[in-house]
Amino acid sequence: MRLFFKESQKTFLRWSFFVVLALTVFLNSAMLMTKEADYGLPSSVCNKACEYIFSLPEDKRIDFIMEYSNQVKTEAPVKTHSFTDNSVYEQLLATKLETEALQIKNYPAYIEEIEAQAEQSEISIFQDSSDFSRKNFAKAARAFAPFKEVTLTFNNSQAFYDMTSFHITDVFIILNLFFIIAWMTIYEKEKGLYKLLRSTKKGRFQLILTKLGLIILSSFFLTIIFWGSDYIAACLKNGSINLEAPIQSIRGFDGSALLLNVKQYLILFYLCKFMVYMVTGFFILLTALKSKYTIGIYVYSFILFATEFALYFFIDGNSGLQLLHYINIIPLADVNSIFRFYFNLNIFQIPVNIIPVSFLFLIILTILIFTLNIVTFSSDKWDSTVRYLRKTNKKKARTPVVNLFVHENYRLLIGQKGLLLILLLILTEGWIFSQKPVYLGTNEYYYRNYMQGIQGDITDQTDGFIISEQNRIEKYEKMLTEAQIKYQNNQISMEEFSAVNLLVSNNLESRDGFQRVVAQYNYTKENNLPLVYDTGYLNLFGLGYDSYSTDFVQAIIMILFMVFIFAEYFSKEYSTGMIKLITTLPFGRRKLLRVKLVLCFFITLLVYLISYLPELWHVGKVYGLSQIFAPVRSIPAMASNKLASLSIVSFLLMIYGYRFIMAVLTALLIFVLAVMRKNTIQAATLTLGILTLPLFIHVLGIDIADYFTLNGLFSMNLVLNEWPAFAVILVMLLPFVFIGFNLGYLFKRAGSEKGNPRF
Secondary structure, eight states, X not given: OHHHHHHHHHHHSSHHHHHHHHHHHHHHHHHHHHSOOGGGOXXXXXXXXXXXXXXXXXXXXXXXXXXXXXXXHTTOOOOSOOOOSOHHHHHHHHHHHHHHHHHHHTHHHHHHHHHHHHHHHHSGGGTTSOHHHHHHHHHHHHHHGGGGGOOOOOOOHHHHHHHHOOTHHHHHHHHHHHHHHHHXXXXXXXXXXXXXXXXXXXTTHHHHHHHHHHHHHHHHHHHHHHHHHHHHHHHHHXXXXXXXXXXXXXXXXXXXXXXXXXXXXXXXXXXXXXXXXXXXXXXXXXXXXXXXXTHHHHHHHHHHHHHHHHHHHHSOTTSTTHHHHHSSHHHHHHOHHHHSSOOEEEETTEEEEHHHHHHHHHHHHHHHHHHHHHHHHHOSSHHHHHHHHHHHTOOSOOOOOOOHHHHHHHIIIIITOHHHHHHXXXXXXXXXXXXXXXXXXXXXXXXXXXXXXXXXXXXXXXXXXXXXXXHHHHHHHHHHHHHHHHHHTTSSOHHHHHHHHHHHHHHTTTHHHHHHHHHXXXXXXXXXXXXXXXXXXXXXXXXXXXXXXXXXXHHHHHHHHHHHHHHHHHHHHHHSSTHHHHTTSTTTTHXXXXXXXXXXXXXXXXXXXXXXXXXXXXXXXXXXXXXXXXXXXXXXXXXXXXXXXXXXXHHHHHHHHHHHHHHXXXXXXXXXXXXXXXXXXXXXXXHIIIIXXXXXXXXXXXXXXXXXXXXXXXXXXXXXXXXXXXXXHHHHHHHHHHHHHHHHHHHHHHHOSSSSSXX
C-alpha cells in the first residue's frame, strides 16, 4: 500500500498533471458546447422543442410531432406551436422530429417484419438461401421477441448523441493517459533507475503491479471526469433526457437488441469506454518498457493505431475477413457502432452475436497485455536478451568515426529512430493527400476549361471568344423562353417541350462556369491585367473552400513530428546527467551547440518540405499553377491585399518562407524548453501546448486564439489577408525576435561557467 501511495504521489502530485487535466477538460466541454447540432440546427432550437414536447402527456407527443411536421411541410401557418422565427430552421426541425417520431410509431411493424423474415426463410420456396442466412434470421427473431411488449416514447436524441459520440473526448483521455504513463516510466528510464529499482525487494512484481493498478485507476477516473462532463454539457446545451425510456427510443437505436433503458445503456457505455482506455494504457506502458528511447513509445503507438484504422476502414465488414474489421479497438472505442445494431458474425456458418465476441476479445486482450507487462518488467533475462541481440548483430570492428557532426547525425536519425519518424511522416502525408478529391464539380470543370484556353494577356482573340460564347448562351436561353411560352399557350406538346428543354440544358451546362469567366474577364480588362485561372491559387492563399484549415492542419502535423524527433534528442543529455561529463570535453560546449544547430536546421528543412510540398503538388496536379509570374491583383479576391502588387510566385515564396522560419523557431523552442526543463515529456508537452493546441482549436472552428498566439504566422495567409498593415509589419518581425532570443539563451548557457547543467 505504501508503494502504491508513493507511486501515486510521484505521478499525480505535479502541477503539470493538474494543468493538463484541467485544460483538456475545459477544452473538451467548450468544444462540445460549441459543436453544431445535427441537421445544422442551433442547439437552442432543439432544446426549446424538446422542452415543450416533454411537457406534453406521453401519449400525445408523437401525434403533436406529426401534426407539427405536416403543417410545416405544407407551408401553412403553424398553429400547433412554433420554435423559431427562421423558416429554414423550422423545416429542418420538423424533418428531424418527424424522423424520430416515425421510428417510434413504426417500431411494432419493424419487430413484426423481423419475425416475418425468419418465417419466410424456413418456407421451402426460399430454401435456396444459405444455411447461415436461415440461422441468422431465426436468431434475430428470437433476440427481438421480448420487444413485442416494449413501448417506445419520444426522447432527446440530440442530447444522447452529444454525450456519447463526441470522439474528441477519446483523444483527450488517451492524451492524459499517455501523459500519466510517461511520468510513471520515462523518468526512471531517462535517469537509468530501472536497474536499481529492479534489484530491490519490491522493485519487480510489486512495482509493475502498482503501475498497472495506477493505469486502471487513472482510466476509471478519466472516464468519469470526461464523459461525466460531456453528460452535463450535453444536457445544458440540448436539454434534459429521459433516462427511464428504452434505448430503442433514441434515433438510430431501433435495431438494437439490448433490453435496456437509457440509464442502463449509459452505464454499459462507460464500462466499455473504461475497458478500452485501460487496455490502451496497458499497451502504452508495454511500449514504454520495451523501448530503449522515448521516441519508441510514439512510434509503436502510432503503428498500433494506424494498423487498427487500416483494418477497420479497408476491410469490408461483410467479407471473409470481417473478424479483423469488427474485432478491433476502433469500433470498440466507438461503442455505439457495436450496440446500436443487431449483427451476427459468420463463424463457420454459425451466427455469433458481435457483442459477446467483442467483450471476449477485449477481456482476452486486456489479460494478454497485462501479463506481458508483468513478464517484461519482472523477467531476469530481459536485459541480457537485449544485450545479446546487439552483440550478435555487431559486424567486424571498424575505425571509429570521430567527426562530431556524423556522430550527432547517427544518434538522432538511427539511435533515436529519427529516420523512421521521417518515413512515417512521408507515409502520413502520402495517405492524407491520396484521400483528397481530384474530381471537379460541373461548374469548376467548365470554368477551368474556359480559363485554360484564354488565360494570359487579353487580346482581340480573347474578346472575340467571349462575345461568341455570350451569343451562344443567349441563343439557347431565348430558345427555352420561346418554348415555355408556346407550351403555356398549348402550341407545342409536352414531348416537344421536353425535347427542347433537354437540348437547352445540355448546351447551357457550362453557363455558370462561363459567368465566372465573364466576371474575371471584366475585372482584368478594366484594370489592364492578365487573366489567371485562380482556383488553385485561392486554395494556396487560404481563400478556398476550407479557408485556413489546411494551413493549420499542415502546421500541426509538422510540429508533432518535430516534437517526436527533437524532444528526446535535445533533453536526453540533461535528464541523464551526461551533460556534466560532456561539458568537460574540448568540443562539449559551443562546438557541440553549433553542430546541433546545423543538424537541427537540415532536419527541420526536410520535415518542412515533406509537410508542405504535397499541398503544392496536389494543387498543381488538380488546378495547375500557370501564370505564376502574373501580379497577385490579377486575382479579384486578392485585389485588396496589402501585397497585391507582388507577383504570385513572390507572394508564395513569402508565405512558404515565413512558414519555414516558424519551423526553425519551433525547433529552437523545443531545444530551449528541453534545456530549461531537462525532461523529454515536459519539453514535448509545453511545445504542444504553446504551438499545437491553439492551431487545433482553430481547426475545430474556434478562431479567438488566432489573435494572441502564433497561429497567424504558421499560416501567413491569415495575417496577410485579414490583419491591418501595421499589425502585419509587427507580427512579421516577431519570429526573428523569438529566434534571436532562443539562440542568445542557448549560446549563453553554452558559454556559461556557472549553472548546471551547461554545454
